[in-house]
Amino acid sequence: MARANTTKRAILDAALELAATKGITGTTMDEVAELAGVAKGSLYYNFSSKDQLFEAMLQEGVGSLADSLRTAKGELRGWPAIEALVRQLLDRIAANAPLAKLMASEIFRTDRAWQQTLFALRHEALAVFEAAIDETEVPAGRAGIMASSVFGAVLLAGLEWLVFEPERSRDEVAAGILATLNTSAPIE
Amino acid sequence: MARANTTKRAILDAALELAATKGITGTTMDEVAELAGVAKGSLYYNFSSKDQLFEAMLQEGVGSLADSLRTAKGELRGWPAIEALVRQLLDRIAANAPLAKLMASEIFRTDRAWQQTLFALRHEALAVFEAAIDETEVPAGRAGIMASSVFGAVLLAGLEWLVFEPERSRDEVAAGILATLNTSAPIE
């Protein structure tokens, strides 16, 4: 059982790393087994299928992301909460770039075996942003769109940073994203 | 030759539609041939490989997106330009949801045969936003991050709308995104 848990861990880690660059469909079970340092038979001892392996991986990753956002918001309300959430999401993207890449590529796929699971987790993460936005003075029914906008801004800017401009500092990127949320339309 | 062009068109359209839901790797040449209404041999007569077919498809789609952004900016400067670009990008996402989905899933992949091509086109599109942002009063070196943020906000909010809440109106979504860019931090 202890042995099974470390094997499971190695398999999940290998699966995430490979899928981040090759995509889930482009990652083969042979490759996962090789990178994890186990035989392919062990993959199927621990997970019933390729789909179930990747569903478990996404559930663990996105679930823990949603948890960390709830924790980061804590008792904060309104704009300070938004600011804390943006920084926390950016930190999590930096700490787990493979998961962030995978989220960007899987979140709008509607043909996956794990569609329901991923939808629920995505909704959990967005709900934290939505709650914070709702605490500012915002017209009714608009917080959902704004939550997606903020999440999208952080996700794309964060990945752009990690993938194409890794020489920048984290604070620089956070400041740029937060500045985007304060772009002011001129008063006419 | 005329016949070849209509065949090419049918193949490219079928490839885009399939890849939007199944991903590029998950789309087979047999499926493309069937949806396009041609035999598989015709795919290989018009394109030298699966990779080259999808590179051509992305080049056409993302290239025309970048062109339309340049046109939308026109002679506008600063905030009015940003507003026009946000609306134009949202319109293009709505008019070509399959391409938008594909962009979200392919833009951070670094193992693709067409990586260079896609990188250049992505850069072209972001440059239009960056120019508009640079025309507002923004600290030096920050416009690049802000351009990614705005692009990400529109892309994710737009896809969220089309995939999960299609009952909303386009103006409602545009207003929500623009409001996100004007979220004000309280003055303390």
Added chain:
DNA sequence: GTCTATAATACGATAGAC
């Protein structure tokens, strides 16, 4: 230019020894 038929390989999954 377009078709059908087929070659060559890659991949998910399973069986059975240890």
Added chain:
DNA sequence: GTCTATCGTATTATAGAC
């Protein structure tokens, strides 16, 4: 619990007729 060996099928690509 983990391994090796293998089965069956799906997939890219090509050959050759029309």
